Amino acid sequence: xxxxxxxxxxxxxxxxxxxxxxxxxxxxxxxxxxxxxxxxxxxxxxxxxxxxxxxxxxxxxxxxxxxxxxxxxxxxxxxxxxxxxxxxxxxxxxxxxxxxxxxxxxxxxxxxxxxxxxxxxxxxxxxxxxxxxxxxxxxxxxxxxxxxxxxxxxxxxxxxxxxxxxxxxxxxxxxxxxxxxxxxxxxxxxxxxxxxxxxxxxxxxxxxxxxxxxxxxxxxxxxxxxxxxxxxxxxxxxxxxxxxxxxxxxxxxxxxxxxxxxxxxxxxxxxxxxxxxxxxxxxxxxxx
Amino acid sequence: xxxxxxxxxxxxxxxxxxxxxxxxxxxxxxxxxxxxxxxxxxxxxxxxxxxxxxxxxxxxxxxxxxxxxxxxxxxxxxxxxxxxxxxxxxxxxxxxxx
Numbered sequence: 572x573x574x575x576x577x578x579x580x581x582x583x584x585x586x587x588x589x590x591x592x593x594x595x596x597x598x599x600x601x602x603x604x605x606x607x608x609x610x611x612x613x614x615x616x617x618x619x620x621x622x623x624x625x626x627x628x629x630x631x632x633x634x635x636x637x638x639x640x641x642x643x644x645x646x647x648x649x650x651x652x653x654x655x656x657x658x659x660x661x662x663x664x665x666x667x668x669x670x671x672x673x674x675x676x677x678x679x680x681x682x683x684x685x686x687x688x689x690x691x692x693x694x695x696x697x698x699x700x701x702x703x704x705x706x707x708x709x710x711x712x713x714x715x716x717x718x719x720x721x722x723x724x725x726x727x728x729x730x731x732x733x734x735x736x737x738x739x740x741x742x743x744x745x746x747x748x749x750x751x752x753x754x755x756x757x758x759x760x761x762x763x764x765x766x767x768x769x770x771x772x773x774x775x776x777x778x779x780x781x782x783x784x785x786x787x788x789x790x791x792x793x794x795x796x797x798x799x800x801x802x803x804x805x806x807x808x809x810x811x812x813x814x815x816x817x818x819x820x821x822x823x824x825x826x827x828x829x830x831x832x833x834x835x836x837x838x839x840x841x842x843x844x845x846x847x848x849x850x851x852x853x854x855x856x857x858x859x
Numbered sequence: 860x861x862x863x864x865x866x867x868x869x870x871x872x873x874x875x876x877x878x879x880x881x882x883x884x885x886x887x888x889x890x891x892x893x894x895x896x897x898x899x900x901x902x903x904x905x906x907x908x909x910x911x912x913x914x915x916x917x918x919x920x921x922x923x924x925x926x927x928x929x930x931x932x933x934x935x936x937x938x939x940x941x942x943x944x945x946x947x948x949x950x951x952x953x954x955x956x957x
Contacts, residue, residue: 572951587951743954755940755947759955770940770950778937782956810956814937839937856938 579605582742597729604725612717629707648823655827657798661712687802719822746818779821810843
């Protein structure tokens with residue numbers, strides 16, 4: 572097994588493949604996909620398709636098939652989680668202080684904080700084919716689901732380029748594709764990321780983790796917005812790791828689980844309570 | 860033939876005043892007696908000691924393995940590995956939130 576890493580989408584992306592040559596080929600495919608989708612979905616780039624769409628809120632806008640596909644998936648996710656996952660939290664994220672690239676937020680270069688207002692306007696978003704109509708004053712943030720979706724497509728691209736199997740890890744959002752062996756994945760301790768909480772063995776599909784202790788810039792200030800309040804979540808959980816067949820779905824489920832404050836009842840998961848307790852809902856096997 | 864209605868004798872003013880004073884005084888005394896006999900309200904928490912003690916918080920790291928979901932869509936796609944007796948080699952991948 573051979574791993575290679577690079578920076579994209581505001582995080583570290585790593586690619587694991589059977590041998591150095593495969594890893595190199597996989598990295599080329601995965602990097603190309605990540606760069607293309609970052610240019611499309613970034614809310615920090617004024618020239619991204621997302622920024623254009625948000626500027627056009629209030630009037631019907633024609634979008635690319637890829638953009639329409641991710642918006643459709645985001646709206647399905649909002650329905651299936653009853654709004655716990657909400658692609659219209661954009662303004663709430665800005666109001667909480669995450670209004671520019673996270674490195675700049677950490678450096679203290681934040682805009683003015685604004686009072687939180689409940690979200691939930693995803694029910695008013697209309698998508699007909701490739702025509703998207705955002706109501707006036709409603710803006711999209713596809714960050715998490717777009718990252719998971721990109722990891723899914725990137726893994727498929729690598730397999731399409733002839734790599735036997737690949738694991739794409741986009742900042743903790745993992746997707747395995749091809750004829751992969753069982754791969755051990757360490758779930759990080761949210762208070763000490765260099766320590767393992769537990770270890771999962773992944774054979775197929777995807778794992779994603781959402782945490783209120785990552786991308787946090789102060790006490791109670793973090794990027795996981797509770798759509799019910801429009802403020803950073805006050806969940807009793809600090810971290811949720813969820814398995815799903817695709818990375819986009821795992822990302823949605825992990826976020827919804829964190830906001831709901833309970834384990835996902837349908838998917839294997841590892842959740843960490845603010846008390847320090849860790850709850851694992853998955854089959855157990857003996858270590859080799 | 861008409862009959863003169865019987866007129867009730869009126870109380871003298873002085874008697875009414877005395878009666879009013881007595882009933883007023885009795886009301887005040889009854890209220891005071893009720894307050895005096897009412898048991899004092901129990902304090903909701905013990906009285907504080909003079910020096911405030913610092914709270915010591917222990918974070919207990921318990922790992923609870925609960926029943927897996929009843930019908931996972933693809934069994935055996937992901938499993939928890941029971942920790943081995945010796946320290947395992949670093950995992951090839953980690954997940955820790957974004």
